[in-house]
Amino acid sequence: MKVAKIYSLEDIRIEDMPTPEVGPGEALIRMKVCGLCTSDMIPWYVARKVPAVLGHEPVGVVVKVGRDAVGFQKGDPVFVHHHAPCFTCRLCRRGFFSLCKVWKASHLVPGGLAEFVKIPAHNLKYDTLKLPEGMSFEDGSLIEPLACSVKALKRARVRSGDIVLVIGLGIMGQLNALLARHYGARMVFGADLVPYRLEKVLSLGADAAVDVSKEDLAERVRGLTDGLMADVVIVGPGSLEAMRSGLSCAGRGGTVMFFTPSGPEERLEINPHDLYFNEVTLMTSYSCGPYDTREAMELIGQGIVSAERLVTHRFPLEETAEGFKKAKEAGASLKTLIVMDGEG
Numbered sequence: 001m002k003v004a005k006i007y008s009l010e011d012i013r014i015e016d017m018p019t020p021e022v023g024p025g026e027a028l029i030r031m032k033v034c035g036l037c038t039s040d041m042i043p044w045y046v047a048r049k050v051p052a053v054l055g056h057e058p059v060g061v062v063v064k065v066g067r068d069a070v071g072f073q074k075g076d077p078v079f080v081h082h083h084a085p086c087f088t089c090r091l092c093r094r095g096f097f098s099l100c101k102v103w104k105a106s107h108l109v110p111g112g113l114a115e116f117v118k119i120p121a122h123n124l125k126y127d128t129l130k131l132p133e134g135m136s137f138e139d140g141s142l143i144e145p146l147a148c149s150v151k152a153l154k155r156a157r158v159r160s161g162d163i164v165l166v167i168g169l170g171i172m173g174q175l176n177a178l179l180a181r182h183y184g185a186r187m188v189f190g191a192d193l194v195p196y197r198l199e200k201v202l203s204l205g206a207d208a209a210v211d212v213s214k215e216d217l218a219e220r221v222r223g224l225t226d227g228l229m230a231d232v233v234i235v236g237p238g239s240l241e242a243m244r245s246g247l248s249c250a251g252r253g254g255t256v257m258f259f260t261p262s263g264p265e266e267r268l269e270i271n272p273h274d275l276y277f278n279e280v281t282l283m284t285s286y287s288c289g290p291y292d293t294r295e296a297m298e299l300i301g302q303g304i305v306s307a308e309r310l311v312t313h314r315f316p317l318e319e320t321a322e323g324f325k326k327a328k329e330a331g332a333s334l335k336t337l338i339v340m341d342g343e344g
Helices: 043-047 101-105 121-127 143-155 171-182 195-203 217-224 240-248 272-277 290-301 317-328
Strands: 002-008 011-016 027-035 058-065 077-080 116-119 128-130 163-167 187-192 208-211 230-235 250-258 281-284 311-315 335-339
Touching: 002 043, 002 317, 011 317, 027 077, 058 116, 077 116, 077 121, 121 128, 121 290, 128 290, 143 171, 143 230, 143 290, 163 171, 163 240, 171 187, 171 195, 171 230, 187 195, 187 217, 195 208, 208 217, 217 240, 230 240, 240 250, 311 317, 317 335
Parallel strands: 163 187, 163 230, 187 208, 230 250, 250 281, 311 335
Antiparallel strands: 002 011, 027 058, 027 116, 027 335, 058 077, 077 128
């Protein structure tokens, strides 16, 4: 089978690899669509993994089911989460699935950027979902990224009547803005420096879009809120500048959510005095768990999020390198998909 193997963000090769054999409790899918994740564009993050077949937003059709595999059969269209927790360890019992050792160790074989993917028994049992009738493969490929937004906004406790600021309006920022509105936010603002993204968030229902290359974000938010500032700030970029900006925009009793990590060597200076007396909560959110993927699939099924509104570019597996280039551009693009041919 063909795979796209990443040696670096500048070195992506189409190679041949044996199609995985299916063992007890496992399944093999023919890939249909795999989204390119924003995290796979972060150089230091990718450097930890390569060489590897990446791709963790996969949707495909079951072509083979191993002995003792329950609940799936040939022909089923499925979304597969690349990690699945044990549900029994202390971290899982506390709801921190993405910190579970089993979750971290679980993986797909070889990864979503391949013609075929083997679903290990643990992943098949605990976080593989049949797509509902009528849901397209492209819509299904948005389950994992949307699930990350579901987790983050629930952790940030976005609620009815909130003022929400989303900094960074790539695909995840757009999802965060859409979801904030769905969860009842009274006002949703977006901030970026790319005109296409600013226009897009407005078209999706945001109340204001701030071009941070032209305006001071904190001052604009102050004006938009009559001095209240934001109840919840979702900081998308992993830059210290964006994080500092997010902290400056939080109102009293507000929450600042860091959605993306900084580099491992970077350090952020904060003012604990102001955090304390304004009771500002600083939070992070890493990946997503099985309850988040199920909620995400329901939201997509309800039409809250759709590929039609968010997918801007599609490339065949053979042009994965071009897909990565497009996904890295901060231009007139949002979501890039790798679309595979072939019948299930």
